[in-house]
Amino acid sequence: MADYKGVMVYGESTDGKLAAITTELLGCGRKLADDLGQELYAVILGSDINGLAQEAIAFGADKVFTVDDPLLKDYQSDSYTPVMEKVVKEVMPEIILLGQTSLGRDLAPRLAFRLDTAVSMDCIDLSIDPESKLMLQTRSVYGGNAQATFTSESSPQIATVRAKTMSSMERDDSRKGEIITIEAGLDPSAIRTKVLEKVIEEVEGIKIEDAEVVVAGGRGIGSEEGFKQLGELAKILNGAVGASRPPCDNGWISDSSQVGLTGKIVSPNVYIAVAVSGASQHMSGCSGSKNIIAINRDPDANIFKASHYGVVGDWKKILPAFTSKVKELLDK
Amino acid sequence: MNMVVCVKQVIDPEAPPASFKINQSDNTVVPPSGIPPVLSPFDENAIEAALQIKDAQGGKITAVSLGINLLRDVVKKPLSMGADDLILLEDEAFVNGDSLSTAYALAMAIKKIGEYDIIFCGRQAADWDAGQVGSGIAEILGLPCVTLAKKIDITNGKARIERVTADGYEVIEVSLPALITVSNEFGEPRYPTIKGIMAAKRKQPIVWKAADIESESSKLGATGRRTKLLKLFQPVREGECEIIEGESPEEAAVNLALKLREAKVI
Numbered sequence: 323m324a325d326y327k328g329v330m331v332y333g334e335s336t337d338g339k340l341a342a343i344t345t346e347l348l349g350c351g352r353k354l355a356d357d358l359g360q361e362l363y364a365v366i367l368g369s370d371i372n373g374l375a376q377e378a379i380a381f382g383a384d385k386v387f388t389v390d391d392p393l394l395k396d397y398q399s400d401s402y403t404p405v406m407e408k409v410v411k412e413v414m415p416e417i418i419l420l421g422q423t424s425l426g427r428d429l430a431p432r433l434a435f436r437l438d439t440a441v442s443m444d445c446i447d448l449s450i451d452p453e454s455k456l457m458l459q460t461r462s463v464y465g466g467n468a469q470a471t472f473t474s475e476s477s478p479q480i481a482t483v484r485a486k487t488m489s490s491m492e493r494d495d496s497r498k499g500e501i502i503t504i505e506a507g508l509d510p511s512a513i514r515t516k517v518l519e520k521v522i523e524e525v526e527g528i529k530i531e532d533a534e535v536v537v538a539g540g541r542g543i544g545s546e547e548g549f550k551q552l553g554e555l556a557k558i559l560n561g562a563v564g565a566s567r568p569p570c571d572n573g574w575i576s577d578s579s580q581v582g583l584t585g586k587i588v589s590p591n592v593y594i595a596v597a598v599s600g601a602s603q604h605m606s607g608c609s610g611s612k613n614i615i616a617i618n619r620d621p622d623a624n625i626f627k628a629s630h631y632g633v634v635g636d637w638k639k640i641l642p643a644f645t646s647k648v649k650e651l652l653d654k
Numbered sequence: 655m656n657m658v659v660c661v662k663q664v665i666d667p668e669a670p671p672a673s674f675k676i677n678q679s680d681n682t683v684v685p686p687s688g689i690p691p692v693l694s695p696f697d698e699n700a701i702e703a704a705l706q707i708k709d710a711q712g713g714k715i716t717a718v719s720l721g722i723n724l725l726r727d728v729v730k731k732p733l734s735m736g737a738d739d740l741i742l743l744e745d746e747a748f749v750n751g752d753s754l755s756t757a758y759a760l761a762m763a764i765k766k767i768g769e770y771d772i773i774f775c776g777r778q779a780a781d782w783d784a785g786q787v788g789s790g791i792a793e794i795l796g797l798p799c800v801t802l803a804k805k806i807d808i809t810n811g812k813a814r815i816e817r818v819t820a821d822g823y824e825v826i827e828v829s830l831p832a833l834i835t836v837s838n839e840f841g842e843p844r845y846p847t848i849k850g851i852m853a854a855k856r857k858q859p860i861v862w863k864a865a866d867i868e869s870e871s872s873k874l875g876a877t878g879r880r881t882k883l884l885k886l887f888q889p890v891r892e893g894e895c896e897i898i899e900g901e902s903p904e905e906a907a908v909n910l911a912l913k914l915r916e917a918k919v920i
């Protein structure tokens with residue numbers, strides 16, 4: 323392990339800027355690197371990735387490795403895995419952090435197995451064990467019913483990290499760092515997949531991940547029409563509509579509105595859960611919310627155990643009265 | 655089309671949260687009494703994906719499951735849904751592994767099965783939620799892998815897959831053989847038919863021990879682990895819920911709005 327040094331963050335971008343998860347990883351990686359007395363690296367793969375490296379430095383990286391190649395335009399495990407393998411073998415980081423994103427979910431295990439090491443997925447807490455100097459990797463397991471702390475003695479130690487569980491540092495554009503380019507060295511014939519199309523399902527209004535208020539509906543909402551009523555409340559509160567899994571499976575609302583373990587992770591100021599029972603897999607996606615408010619007709623529903631305020635009753639009677647009172651209060 | 659589907663028996667992930675208990679002394683989960691285990695739900699989506707291909711163009715489906723004390727009623731579900739064969743890797747040597755050692759045993763078993771065009775896995779097992787085994791099998795067998803499928807079309811020896819992304823999906827074409835992991839967006843798995851259940855009852859699973867597959871014992875099960883579990887625990891929930899009441903549901907609703915305003919929540 324002695325040859326491996328440094329903490330490396332895998333950088334992702336959205337709309338030409340570093341993704342929120344990446345700045346969060348840099349914040350967390352900075353702490354781990356400081357605890358180990360080592361450097362923080364970022365690695366950025368893609369095509370036309372100008373500007374991102376500088377941003378990674380502003381958010382805490384000491385060195386940024388960039389691999390810019392037209393073959394890296396779209397993420398594919400067949401192209402990204404060998405490039406990352408090459409980067410890791412050149413840089414020899416002791417720790418690699420990726421986001422638990424659609425890319426990270428796919429790349430991290432493949433990369434770990436290629437490097438003959440291990441990865442902990444969906445970590446919610448990472449720290450350095452003062453004695454062994456190994457990274458303590460705490461992740462949520464059993465659908466959020468439990469948490470487990472792991473270590474791995476094979477190098478590099480790899481973890482993916484859940485969104486919104488780590489804090490970014492303040493952006494500081496005066497920070498200095500080094501940018502190093504690495505050649506992709508890809509053999510196009512080794513790429514056995516082709517990305518034919520990318521479909522973005524646009525949702526109206528604010529993105530659920532960015533919203534300060536989320537109004538979420540569960541199976542008890544019962545219809546697409548019911549979700550329109552949740553939409554009205556969300557609009558008044560300048561928030562977004564979310565859902566547990568059954569409404570998405572039933573097509574009452576788009577799949578991208580699903581909150582939870584296998585959906586979006588949100589931590590708004592206000593999370594209003596209407597006719598949601600509060601299954602652990604759902605709570606995994608919203609338990610970081612500052613104020614959770616539950617409306618449910620079952621007084622024993624698990625959601626009340628996780629909520630700050632609640633009303634027991636039929637949402638069909640409660641919601642209209644609540645919505646109009648909220649509107650009246652906010653209009654004042 | 656020859657297809658292999660990997661399935662896992664797990665503690666029912668939708669059991670009431672209050673029934674979930676941990677044995678702190680050995681970092682294990684206590685199976686809830688009276689709640690039988692189930693197939694990991696995403697694995698049922700994976701069986702459904704294979705069955706739809708079989709329905710459309712014929713083929714053979716072999717389900718493979720690794721574990722010990724596998725309840726026949728649970729692991730036979732793929733057969734009752736319409737799969738052709740069931741292989742159980744049922745040996746102490748295979749269990750208590752991590753994602754890598756589990757993927758290794760499954761990959762070696764699939765190698766022994768021999769012919770395959772598509773290997774299916776669920777996107778993640780509903781107990782450890784790691785979502786690594788599919789990628790691991792693909793890596794060991796040198797196959798391309800597409801994760802999080804919600805739709806699969808097969809034409810001219812290629813699969814066209816809609817892969818779930820954070821705000822939609824992407825369409826990916828992959829040459830076969832390949833490994834595909836399936837997400838719940840694929841759609842509800844079918845219910846077994848009476849005929850299927852009867853057929854599954856008569857069918858005996860094939861059981862393979864470690865000696866039956868060509869493998870290095872140092873890479874199997876607990877010996878093959880790369881990760882060490884230090885601690886398994888239940889997170890503590892703090893705080894209490896303030897229940898807002900009223901003479902009628904409407905009044906309770908108004909009181910809730912007033913309370914939230916007063917507490918400056920909204």
Ligand SMILES: Cc1cc2nc3c(=O)[nH]c(=O)nc-3n(C[C@H](O)[C@H](O)[C@H](O)COP(=O)(O)OP(=O)(O)OC[C@H]3O[C@@H](n4cnc5c(N)ncnc54)[C@H](O)[C@@H]3O)c2cc1C
Pocket residue numbers: 465539540541542543565566567568569580581582583584585596597598599600601602603604607617618619620623635636637638667668695779780
């Ligand atoms: C591996 C795995 C991953 C999963 N990932 C996710 C995930 O990411 N996100 C997710 O949400 N789920 C996920 N699930 C599913 C999860 O386990 C639950 O099944 C799901 O969250 C339940 O949704 P629900 O609360 O809307 O429905 P239910 O549990 O059916 O609850 C409906 C609630 O509505 C209430 N209700 C009904 N009618 C009314 C009414 N008129 N007025 C008031 N209240 C009413 C009922 O009292 C009940 O509490 C996952 C499951 C597994 C196994």
